Amino acid sequence: MAKDTAQGAHRFRRTRRDHATEITHDYVEMIAKIEAMHGECRGSDLARQFAVSHVTVTKTVARLKKDGWVQTVPYGPLTLTAKGKRLAKTVRARHETVLAFLKAIGVSEETAEADTEGIEHHVSPETLRCFRRFLKQNKLSN
Amino acid sequence: MAKDTAQGAHRFRRTRRDHATEITHDYVEMIAKIEAMHGECRGSDLARQFAVSHVTVTKTVARLKKDGWVQTVPYGPLTLTAKGKRLAKTVRARHETVLAFLKAIGVSEETAEADTEGIEHHVSPETLRCFRRFLKQNKLSN
DNA sequence: GTACAAATTTAACCGAGGCTAAGTTAATGG
DNA sequence: CCATTAACTTAGCCTCGGTTAAATTTGTAC
Numbered sequence: 172m173a174k175d176t177a178q179g180a181h182r183f184r185r186t187r188r189d190h191a192t193e194i195t196h197d198y199v200e201m202i203a204k205i206e207a208m209h210g211e212c213r214g215s216d217l218a219r220q221f222a223v224s225h226v227t228v229t230k231t232v233a234r235l236k237k238d239g240w241v242q243t244v245p246y247g248p249l250t251l252t253a254k255g256k257r258l259a260k261t262v263r264a265r266h267e268t269v270l271a272f273l274k275a276i277g278v279s280e281e282t283a284e285a286d287t288e289g290i291e292h293h294v295s296p297e298t299l300r301c302f303r304r305f306l307k308q309n310k311l312s313n
Numbered sequence: 314m315a316k317d318t319a320q321g322a323h324r325f326r327r328t329r330r331d332h333a334t335e336i337t338h339d340y341v342e343m344i345a346k347i348e349a350m351h352g353e354c355r356g357s358d359l360a361r362q363f364a365v366s367h368v369t370v371t372k373t374v375a376r377l378k379k380d381g382w383v384q385t386v387p388y389g390p391l392t393l394t395a396k397g398k399r400l401a402k403t404v405r406a407r408h409e410t411v412l413a414f415l416k417a418i419g420v421s422e423e424t425a426e427a428d429t430e431g432i433e434h435h436v437s438p439e440t441l442r443c444f445r446r447f448l449k450q451n452k453l454s455n
Numbered sequence: 456g457t458a459c460a461a462a463t464t465t466a467a468c469c470g471a472g473g474c475t476a477a478g479t480t481a482a483t484g485g
Numbered sequence: 486c487c488a489t490t491a492a493c494t495t496a497g498c499c500t501c502g503g504t505t506a507a508a509t510t511t512g513t514a515c
Contacts, residue, residue: 178423180364182430183339187503189431190332194472197325215492222322227473229494234471246480246493277443281320288324289331289435298428301419329473336502357462369503371464376501388463388510 186293193292196262197221198231199240202251203259211248265299266291272302275309328435335434338404339363340373341382344393345401353390407441408433414444417451 201220205212214228221228232249235241240255251259269291273283294302343362347354356370363370374391377383382397393401411433415425436444 176361178426179362182427183363183365185427186431191471213492219318220321221325223325223472224474225493226475226495231472273440273443276447278437278440282437282439284320285324285327286435286437286440288328290432293428293431293435295420295424295428297424298415298420301415305418333501355462365502366504367463368465368505373502 189292194231195235195238195240196258196292197288198235199251199255199259200262200266202241202249203256203263206250212250213248217249262291265294268299268302268306269294271306275306331434336373337377337380337382338400338434339430340377341393341397341401342404342408344383344391345398345405348392354392355390359391404433407436410441410444410448411436413448417448 198217201217202212205216205220209216214225214232217228217232218225232241232243235255236243239252240258242250242252266287270283270287273286273290274280278286340359343359344354347358347362351358356367356374359370359374360367374383374385377397378385381394382400384392384394408429412425412429415428415432416422420428
């Protein structure tokens with residue numbers, strides 16, 4: 172039972188760690204996406220995409236800047252640092268894998284898109300490998 | 314593109330809603346589990362299981378009480394209300410389905426347990442149906 | 456009845472992530 | 486050059502979920 176408790180406690184610590192990085196991952200991923208589509212990313216773009224106020228974006232971006240993920244100029248567009256770009260790439264790949272997997276098991280596009288936003292933050296490398304193996308075996312990687 | 318934005322925004326609103334209920338679901342599920350195993354559930358039990366301080370549990374339980382999920386007596390054990398019991402049942406079933414599914418696709422027990430704690434809060438009813446159909450087709454419901 | 460230990464409650468603090476309101480900056484059009 | 490608009494920043498607020506420290510309550514042993 173003590174072992175049971177220790178393992179359970181470990182799981183919840185892990186979940187809290189996942190949550191702690193979730194916003195960073197979402198912002199970094201979105202900045203890369205908007206930059207790729209429009210040439211640049213501004214705070215107002217993020218506010219629209221995340222359905223939050225512009226102030227929420229300003230404050231969140233300030234934290235990302237402090238942690239070295241983005242660079243900003245006052246009143247100007249945002250850019251990812253080299254470190255941010257690497258994270259964006261990793262997070263993007265993870266997102267695509269989870270999305271493809273959900274669709275492969277029959278989840279509709281709309282639902283798969285929505286569920287992926289939350290699920291992607293809680294899959295271990297091992298689980299991602301199983302998703303990829305499943306996709307390869309079922310040849311449904313689109 | 315505007316449609317793209319609206320859909321994206323919808324997904325993040327959905328994720329925030331999932332997060333808003335996550336702690337409630339975890340506590341209600343855990344209270345039911347501990348009560349089933351030990352006959353009663355106390356705050357210190359939850360603090361151990363979730364790896365948080367006893368004060369965190371006291372405050373969180375106060376919120377659950379305010380929202381009608383649990384009943385408490387000062388310095389006494391916690392009990393779920395009828396509404397809490399119904400939620401616990403639903404959440405438990407969801408947890409079991411996600412866990413069984415991850416194991417069915419080859420994720421190790423330990424990793425599946427850890428990932429399920431986070432994933433369970435982000436699966437739609439449709440996604441759960443696909444998980445169950447997969448389990449039935451593959452006859453790996455354990 | 457007293458001492459002690461464990462559990463719970465209260466107080467105060469923190470950071471994250473959300474908001475509204477007001478002020479500032481930059482770009483644009485006339 | 487001025488007015489206007491859109492975007493951003495600052496100030497202040499909120500809830501949630503976490504902490505430590507101190508006080509209170511309860512149960513148990515002697």
